[in-house]
Amino acid sequence: MLDKYKSSTVYQIYIKSFCDSNGDGIGDLNGIRSKLKYIQSLGVKYIWVTPFFCSPMVDNGYDVSDYRNINPMFGTMEDCEAMIAEAKELGMSFMFDMVFNHTSNQHEWFKRALAGDEEYMNYYIFRDEKPADWTASFGGPAWDYVPELGKWYLHLFAPEQPDLNWENPKVREELKDVIRFWKAKGVGGFRFDVLNLISKPDDLHLPSGSATRFCKDGPRVHEYIRELVTDTGIEDMITVGEMASTTLDNSIRYTRPENHEMSMCFSFHHLKVDFKNGEKFSLMPPDLKMLRNVFVEWQEGMSNAGGWNAVFWCNHDQPRIVSRFGDEGQYWKESAKMLGTFVHMLRGTPYIYQGEELGMTNAHFKSLDEYDDVEAINYYHILLERGNSESEALNVLANRARDNSRTPMQWNSGKNAGFSEGKTWLGIPENYKSINVETEDADDDSILNYYRKLVQLRKDYRIISEGSVKFLDAGNEKVFAYERRLDNQRLVVLCNFSSEDEKISGVDIKGEVLIGNYSGSHKIMRPYETLVILEG
Ligand code: TEU
Numbered sequence: 319m320l321d322k323y324k325s326s327t328v329y330q331i332y333i334k335s336f337c338d339s340n341g342d343g344i345g346d347l348n349g350i351r352s353k354l355k356y357i358q359s360l361g362v363k364y365i366w367v368t369p370f371f372c373s374p375m376v377d378n379g380y381d382v383s384d385y386r387n388i389n390p391m392f393g394t395m396e397d398c399e400a401m402i403a404e405a406k407e408l409g410m411s412f413m414f415d416m417v418f419n420h421t422s423n424q425h426e427w428f429k430r431a432l433a434g435d436e437e438y439m440n441y442y443i444f445r446d447e448k449p450a451d452w453t454a455s456f457g458g459p460a461w462d463y464v465p466e467l468g469k470w471y472l473h474l475f476a477p478e479q480p481d482l483n484w485e486n487p488k489v490r491e492e493l494k495d496v497i498r499f500w501k502a503k504g505v506g507g508f509r510f511d512v513l514n515l516i517s518k519p520d521d522l523h524l525p526s527g528s529a530t531r532f533c534k535d536g537p538r539v540h541e542y543i544r545e546l547v548t549d550t551g552i553e554d555m556i557t558v559g560e561m562a563s564t565t566l567d568n569s570i571r572y573t574r575p576e577n578h579e580m581s582m583c584f585s586f587h588h589l590k591v592d593f594k595n596g597e598k599f600s601l602m603p604p605d606l607k608m609l610r611n612v613f614v615e616w617q618e619g620m621s622n623a624g625g626w627n628a629v630f631w632c633n634h635d636q637p638r639i640v641s642r643f644g645d646e647g648q649y650w651k652e653s654a655k656m657l658g659t660f661v662h663m664l665r666g667t668p669y670i671y672q673g674e675e676l677g678m679t680n681a682h683f684k685s686l687d688e689y690d691d692v693e694a695i696n697y698y699h700i701l702l703e704r705g706n707s708e709s710e711a712l713n714v715l716a717n718r719a720r721d722n723s724r725t726p727m728q729w730n731s732g733k734n735a736g737f738s739e740g741k742t743w744l745g746i747p748e749n750y751k752s753i754n755v756e757t758e759d760a761d762d763d764s765i766l767n768y769y770r771k772l773v774q775l776r777k778d779y780r781i782i783s784e785g786s787v788k789f790l791d792a793g794n795e796k797v798f799a800y801e802r803r804l805d806n807q808r809l810v811v812l813c814n815f816s817s818e819d820e821k822i823s824g825v826d827i828k829g830e831v832l833i834g835n836y837s838g839s840h841k842i843m844r845p846y847e848t849l850v851i852l853e854g
C-alpha cells in the first residue's frame with residue numbers, strides 16, 4: 319500500500335444533508351462545492367460522498383437506477399465534473415460510492431428482467447421455488463415472488479433492491495465499465511457498498527435466518543474483487559470495501575497489498591457492543607470489555623498480518639458517537655475529543671463523518687413522522703408486533719435509527735443551521751445554536767479545532783501513520799490504553815471511557831504530551847480524559 323493512505327484522513331459526506339445550494343431543503347453537489355474550503359481546512363485528503371446517482375431514493379440513493387447519471391435532485395453532470403476539478407485544485411480527491419451488490423428495481427436491467435427477458439433475468443438471482451426462509455436487512459422476507467414470471471428473486475435489503483448475480487460474467491463486465499466511467503472523470507478512489515455480500519453460497523437451500531449472515535464472505539468474493547480491481551486498473555487508487563460482519567482472516571485477505579483487492583475495509587464489530595443479544599433494535603449500554611477486545615483483535619491482528627484497517631466511529635448508518643459511547647451533557651466536549659483521539663491515533667486510515675468533528679448528537683425525534691429511513695419505519699412496526707409500546711419503540715429508534723446521523727449539517731446558528739433556505743427534508747436537533755461550524759471555528763478549544771489537530775498529527779508523525787500497535791493493560795476496564803512504536807519512539811494513548819475519575823496503574827507515562835483534553839498533571843484519569851504521550 320502506498321504511504322499516502324496511511325498518513326491521510328478521509329471525510330465522509332452524506333450528500334442529502336451536507337449543504338443545500340438551491341433552497342429545496344435537500345443537500346446537493348453545488349452545496350458540496352461551496353464547502354470545499356471548509357473540508358480542506360480540516361486537513362483531509364479524500365472525500366467520500368454517498369451515492370448521488372439516479373435513484374428512486376427508497377434507500378436514499380443506495381438503490382441505483384442508473385450508475386452513470388446524476389439524480390437531478392442533486393445536480394447535473396457538469397456540477398459533478400466541476401466539483402471533482404475544484405477539489406483537485408485544493409489538493410483533495412473524491413471517492414465515489416459504488417453500490418454493486420444490488421440495483422434499484424427501477425434499473426433498466428431489472429425492468430427487462432421483469433418483462434421476461436432471459437438475458438436480464440440472469441443479471442439477478444431468480445429461482446422457480448423459494449430456496450429458504452431468509453429475512454432481509456430492513457425486516458421482512460429476502461425472497462419475493464413475482465407472479466408475472468412465476469419466480470422468486472433475492473434481495474438482501476429492501477424489496478426494491480434486487481441483488482445482482484455476480485456469477486454472470488456479463489454483470490461483472492457491466493460493473494467494471496461503471497468504474498472505468500467514473501475513473502475517467504477523475505475521481506481519486508472508490509467506496510464499495512456491502513462488498514463482501516456479492517458472492518452468494520453455491521447452494522441457497524440453507525436454514526432460515528438473516529440473509530446477510532449466509533451471504534457474507536462468500537465462496538468467490540476474493541476472486542470477484544480482485545478481478546474488478548485489476549481489470550479496471552484501480553490498484554493504486556484508494557479503495558475501501560464495506561464488509562458486513564466479516565472475519566479478521568477475510569479482512570486480512572481483502573487488504574493485503576499483494577492480493578490486489580482493497581486498500582482497506584470497514585468492519586463493524588466495535589459498533590455492535592451495545593446490541594442486546596446481538597440485535598440492533600434491542601438496547602443495552604455498551605459493553606466496554608467487549609469493545610476493547612474487538613480493538614485488540616482487529617488492530618493487532620490486521621497489523622501482524624500486513625492488513626490495513628479503515629478506522630471510524632460514525633457513518634450515515636450509525637447513531638452519533640458522542641450520544642452513544644460519550645456524553646451529550648456535562649462532558650459533551652471532553653467525551654467527543656476523547657472518542658476522536660481514540661480512533662485517530664489507531665493504526666489505520668481514519669474516517670470523519672460530517673458533523674462528527676463538531677460533536678453533533680443524535681436527533682432526539684419524538685414521533686414516527688419525523689423519521690424518514692425505510693429501516694426505522696419498518697422496525698417501528700416490527701417492535702410493536704413484538705409487544706413493545708409505542709413509546710418503547712420510539713425510544714429504541716431514538717437510540718438506534720440511522721436518521722440520527724442523517725440530520726442536516728450544522729453550519730451556523732441561523733435559519734436551518736445554515737444548511738438550507740427552505741424546509742429541510744429531515745429535522746435539525748435543537749442544539750444547532752451552539753453546536754455548529756461557525757461557533758466552533760472561532761473557539762480554539764472547540765471539538766472542531768481539536769479534530770484539525772488530530773488530522774495534522776497523523777501527517778506530522780510517522781509513528782502515528784506507520785507505527786506498530788499494541789494494547790496495554792491500564793489496570794482499569796474503563797480506561798483503554800495502547801501504544802504505537804516506530805524505531806526508538808513510543809507513543810502512548812490513554813482514553814477514559816467513563817464519566818468518573820478513574821485510577822490507572824501499570825502504564826508507564828513519561829514524555830511529551832502531543833494532545834489531550836484536560837490541562838495540568840494528575841495521577842488519575844478525569845471524566846472522559848484522553849492523553850497522548852510521545853517518548854523518545
Ligand atoms: O450498509 C450496509 C450495512 O450492512 C449496514 O450498515 C446497514 O445499514 C445496517 O446493518 C442496517 O441496520 C450499506 C449502506 O451503508 C446503507 O446505507 C445501505 O442501506 C445498505 O448498504 C444497502 O445498500
Ligand code: CA
Nearest residue numbers: 338340344346
Ligand atoms: Ca438542493
